[in-house]
Amino acid sequence: MIKSMTHLFHIPMQTPIANSRLTFGLYEVDLQAGELWKAGFRIKLQGQPFKVLTALLERPGQVVTREELQLRLWGKDTVVDFDHSLGTAINKIREALGDSAENPRFIETLARRGYRFIAPVGYVPAEGTPQPVSEPDKEAASTESAAPALAAIGVQADSRSSVVPVIQTSTARPLWWAIASVALVSVAVAGYLAGTSRATTAPPHITQITHDGHLAPSVNTIENHMASATDGVRLFAPTLENGHAGLAAVSLSGGSVTPMSIPPEVASPALGNISPDGSQLLLRDHLSPESEQPLWIVPTLGGSALRVGNILAHDATWMPDGKEILYAIGNDLYLTHLTGNKPELYASLPGRAFWLRWEPNGKLLRFSMIDPISHTLSLWQLAASDRRPEPVLAGFSNPSSECCGVWANGGRTFVFQSSHGGNTDLWKLSGESTKNPVRLTDGPLEFQSPVAAPNGSRVFFLGVDARSELERVTPNGELVPEKGFLSSAVRVDYTRDGKWVAWTDSAGQLWRANASGEEKLLLTPDTFDVFLAHWSPDGSRLALMAREPGKAWQIYLVGANGNDLAPLLQESRNAADPSWSPDGQSLVFGRINDAMGKENASRTLHIFHLKTNQMEQVPASDGLFSPRWSPDGHYIAALTLDQRQVKLYDVADHTWKALSVPSGADPVWASDSRSLYVHGSLVPAQPIYRVSIPDGHVQEIVRLADSRENDAVDYVFGGLTQDNTPLIRARIFAGNFYSLDLK
Structure with missing residues (x-):
């Protein structure tokens, strides 16, 4: 403001x-x-x-x-x-x-x-x-x-x-x-x-710690909030290299970033917290999109991983005594002893908790919660004495965006992140107070994921400065930058005749232009966050997956000139990935896959008939999402919720079969319907596959992880050109660590 x-x-x-x-x-x-x-x-x-x-x-x-x-x-x-x-x-x-x-x-x-x-x-x-x-x-x-x-x-x-x-x-x-x-x-x-009740003050001096830009930021669209920790000498932070998630130790004295050797049992580590003595990290594996994952303990100096019982959780933290672990599963918190005693219910909550942080004296726990429908974030707390959850700072932002707080200054200060006016900044509360937060940062980067030094008044945090470029795959498997007006695009879709193109950018805006880049037009309001869009067969309008602030993901229709923007369904739950039938009279769509803020309702595929406003469920589609209707109408491709299978539905025979690819994301049909392209996002090599239809023969088009000189953070399969050339969004810069002194 x-x-x-x-x-x-x-x-x-x-x-x-x-x-x-x-x-x-x-x-x-x-x-x-x-x-x-x-x-x-x-x-x-x-x-x-x-x-x-x-x-x-x-x-x-x-x-x-x-x-x-x-x-x-x-x-x-x-x-x-x-x-x-x-x-x-x-x-x-x-x-x-x-x-x-x-x-x-x-x-x-x-x-x-x-x-x-x-x-x-x-x-x-x-x-x-x-x-x-x-x-x-x-x-x-x-x-x-x-x-x-x-x-x-x-x-x-x-x-x-x-x-x-x-x-x-x-x-x-x-x-x-x-x-x-x-x-x-x-x-x-x-x-x-x-x-408002919030107070402001002049921002303190900010010092940059790292410079390589490969630290992993949080991704609000999938409720993926990346925590870091410190033992006072090093920061332990999530990193991204060529689409591979890992952990690195960052020297606080010089800012050097050293990848950590994590045991293979934890293939894609997500950090919960560090033990009170600074000797052990609490990790979970987030390679699969499933929210509940095994918990592991790994020494900060390296060594084998210790599985924490048979526990599955979506987040966890150490208790202040360092002898017990508090973990979140579903809407509950459980306490488990490292000696292997049976877990006990600690508290029941009104939502799914994450980023659990104890006050140093162990009397007060503060945590964040996600609403799976509105995708809003909020701060909560409970006292160890009564274990009754209560909100913190209700109404501070609209829609609510507060999360990821840490205790600093020996518990005298609580630092958290919140979004106002489109920017995410750090704020502070005085100790256990729940009133009059003070802004600590004021852009221009997105500041998030604070970490407090175990002693003193220093706070470390991530400054997100995402930069990416769109690249096309050459016939010999190399990536070359896409020049011109599409250079900043994330997901691209051409009309059937190839004369018009629509794309989303990194800010979630939807644009369209003719194939040469002229007549460029923004199709959605600034308040919309658009994930993807697909042209109707006749090129007269688009179906898009988008959301407004504080609301669920929905399917919208919009005219090619930005007119008649309207939601397709009247629902209060998430809808995603619309795909047109060949006659343009129906849309198949799914639901979002599992995330920390998962919905309790089942996820199936549905077909909506535009003329009658009637909806039917696709047979045997339970547990599938991300549908794509082939241009000739014969097939619907979809993914399992864990993204480990790509399945093909025969529309005439009403039967499903699995394709022989080890994982899949962002499926795209070739214009002649004779092949399906998918991104093997869970495979270390990050390949793009072309699957022949209907025989199912799989060809590896490119290995994204080997296609650049190790300078990419991650990749998104952005679509196909008019001649079925794959387009790849390569993120080349994500974020760095910064610090400030609360004094």
Whole structure:
């Protein structure tokens, strides 16, 4: 909310001078030295792009026209290919900042007009440099009047302050404008504070620890929340390398990342927590999408894995004494002794708990819960004395997004993550208090998964900076980048005639354009999170799997021009993966597969008939999901919920058979229906298979894990081109660890 207010109101203050340092998020621009820095590390940026960035930073929130940039950078008498040069400069800036034209965090493109820097910008004048003051009486009045409003949002408005939240290029504004601006800000801040109980303060200094970008972030779409832990010397964190999940030990002194040797019994480790003495990790295997998995104990210094009884759980933690383990299964918490005693019911909850964290004195447990329908997150707690669960911070965000809290400062502070205005940041509560949380971070990265140092006031956390590129598979099995307008696409679908293409991007937006990239159009509102979309056979509309904030995944229909967006079903449960019949009169769909917030209802496939609004269940489809109807209508392909089998349904004979592939994800039919492509996502080599239909012959098209020089984090099978060439979304950068000191 505060970030959006900086875009609406410009408060007259000092103008930055030539040797100032401009700041935004983790970035700093030294105007005098001509350098760009991120979290203490210099980022290479050439002369012309740096000049363009400087011009945009001088007027944050305002449109800088192409003509202004041309005049400033090249002058009115210089003859250059201006459009190409400016476009190249903007692209280099975005590359340096990890920004994107489709989903900008910093630089917004305004077609045929210019560019606008959309993130909040501050500046720190060079030490000992006097700050220029224009029209001192007016500026003093405006600054003094603004002080109460600015103090309310954690900004020092004193004229001697060296940090300014918003840069204003002109200080010679009339007094009435200064008063009006301050009044508007005061009203907005007063409304903001009156509408919530949360307090804010200036964010503390953030230090970057790692730099390779291969730490695994949480994925809210599948309720996969990746925990880390520390023994005070190292961080133990989940990593992704070429689609393979693992654990790494991160040195807190130098940031080096060393992969851990995890016993083969735990093929895809997910970390629950570390023992109180810092010597053992509590792990579970999440190779399978099934939520309940065996628990294992592994020494932090390496060694064999010890199975914790015959327990299956979706999360677990150590009890404060280090002799017992508390684990979550279904909606219950159970306690088990390491000596092998029979587990005992500890507490029954109103939902599925994860991220279990005890207060150091062992008196209070705080944990997170997921609603499997709305996919919302919430914080809960229970006292060891009565074991009665109660919510923490109910109504703090809408929809609720609080999770993943840790006790810090010896239990005097509780740090958690929460999403507001589209960004995920860290917040803190004072000890056992459940009121007046204070924001610790303010973007631009997504900050999540906090870890508290066992001693002291330091908190570590993940900063998510996901970057990916779409690549196509060459005939000899190599991956080459897909250039042009589809470069940022995740999932792609072409019309049957190949003239139009629709795609989802990393922000969950749905776009369409013609095959050459012209007539590009956003088809869904910004509030929608679209997972995938498929064209109808005649190309007139699309069926999509999407959700609105705080609601279940649903199937929607939308016209090719973005018109008539409407849900297909009137249900309060999740629906997924719509696929068209060849005549365009019916859709087959399924449900989402198992996750931490699993639904209790059964998962089967259904066919919805658009003319009659009638729905029928596909025979013998219990335990299947992700259906795909072949273009000729003869078959429906689907996956088992554990993704270990791909099955084929003969529509005429009403029979199923299993295909001979070891695992499958994201099935896609070739345009002639004679083959089915699937991603072997559970296979270490990450292959793309082509299965001949109906004989079932399997051919390996590419091994994704071997196709790059070990620089990919993971892969998504994004679809096929018009000529049935596989498209792969390769994520090349995910997240790094950062820290801050609560003092």
